[in-house]
Amino acid sequence: MTELTPLQNLWLTEAVRLREEHAGPLDDLEANRLARAAGGDLAGRIQRRALWLAERDGLTAALRHWLQGARLAVLLMAALACITGAGMAFSALGNGLGPVNIFWALGTLLGLNLILLLSWAVGLVFAGEHGAALGRLWLWLSEKLARDAKAAQLPPALMLLLQRHRLNRWAIGTLVNGLWLLIMLSALIMLVLLMATRQYDFIWESTLLGADFFAALTDALTAVPHALGWSAPRVDMIRVGLDSDYNRALVRQAWAIWLVGAVLIYGVLPRLILMLLCRWRWNRGRARLHLDLNLPGYAQLRERLMPSSERLGINDAAPEHLHRVESAVGAEVSEGALLVAIELDEQRPWPPALPKGVSDAGILDSRESRHRLLEQLTRFPPARLAIACDPRRSPDRGSLALVAELARNAAATRVWLLQAPQGQALDAERLGDWHVALQRLELPFADCAPMGWLENGHD
Template structure:
């Protein structure tokens, strides 16, 4: 039963094969006569025999143990990033509504909840379209944390090997995209939950304010932003409520509830759902591409093994 749990997956096997190749490139050929004989006995095509040889060497030199340690470190690093996302989302919700002692400026609240998220989403889209390097900074942070948590000198070639393997079919963009959108999804989900808790336990008034602009742009913007959430059942303040909120703090509970529902709906539709859809897309493409990963037998490190 333990073997079934700890047995390397197809991705792990190709990963270890790449790690062995990189190790031999940097440190020179390994003593592999027994590994080559083992690979020839098991047979298969060239890629299968190269993989068998690499797994034999990885097991002999305890690189498989280093891989387990690295994956444990990666899980700890991911857990730390998830915790950071939860704290960030809770902070966004608290900052947007405050303590209830002062009326909430709806557009300042909306900007604090969605502004950074939408800017980062725009940056992701531009990076994806131009170079595919979106999320590279967050990905490097995750890899760095994974290595620090692993604390295994034999894992030195594992992170570079994973990057080389994934870049071959541009899978790194989907894996990093899944990481980025998943973290933002958790942050927005936490922010939405914090909004629900605060709105359910405190009494908030909502206003909008301006010195230079007329009321009409705010009315049109509020109704335009609320159009999609209204399809999901969220309320949209009518024109009279919006105008009253611009003149003074509305005392009607109906107005409070309409603004609260509008704010929740806008955060859900424009903050949470795009990240959910993009995370789902990245997960689907990652699973598709992972099944098609193969070794590049044209690399010098593999070509030299053809005769052996």
């Protein structure tokens, strides 16, 4: 399975947020527990939660299908761009049976490209979030080629994520200018091939305009190519016609070189520069992408993913005595027995059969449940407390801090390290970590149910 990129992680996180915003909260108890167990800051936990939900609900597979469709859409659009460019060259030069109006050919090759380039640039500067038809076409094709109903949630999430960081303009700009670069390169290559295999005579014709106008226009268009060392037709070549005695082979060659240079400099190079600029801005912006934790969907997760026990030191370096258990509860003020579990899987049946006089405090998997139980223990401390833990999970500092806090509110405490469900095995190294951690806490522990101890005070 291919590892997801940071952008794809953020993309899936945003898709999950939008899904919950429109359809309501998802069943996320296990996702929250796994995110809390992994630790880290709030943004990292939100991403881990979202990625687990996306994997469970098929959204990760839908993303991979959508990306396959997106790549295929780009290939199809690139093929269409190459065909379009070749068609422009054929349209500009014709079949070679008649003379070619040089300025009509130039307008055919550059006119639409320059108009759309100016339109894109003006929209980028003044409209800010300018959307291009080619960009919308790519999104539409990507969705159709993905053939996954769940992939329909992904394009809106991507657009919102990019718009929030003003990156959509550079993503669309890279696509648009890249496709037009292919069009102009294809036109240029076909132009050279046609001129290399056919003989074209170039003329200028106009009912309203004279030779002086075309001479001035040619000089203006030649300024940049000439500065770059590109040869251009002289004024006397512009003024001559086909009926003159001027060297027609020399005229044909001069106009052909001028036309190729104009397409290269005014058609290919601007699109290449703009595509590289957009790509550079896209790469810079993508590296700075992050979650906006102020969004309502993310702000609501803070209480579930940053539990209160972490105030005891899950994120900061802790001294050796942080989790030491020093119970202040005396035998004379405590009574009864209590069994409590910490973050168990939903598949595990709970609670087990309890002897008479032993109460079940349920499963602690949220900040509210922890607060509620700790408040109860403060008012009514039990004489005996058994804490059930799943040793398949790592003994992170948050869990150990909670175990220590619970033990401080009971006269006597034992930890029950549960057996793995049928068909599964415990990781020996992780189980050893639990043994070491509980020994440091100076708490007795066992892998069998301490029911006799809970009921009678002895095994």
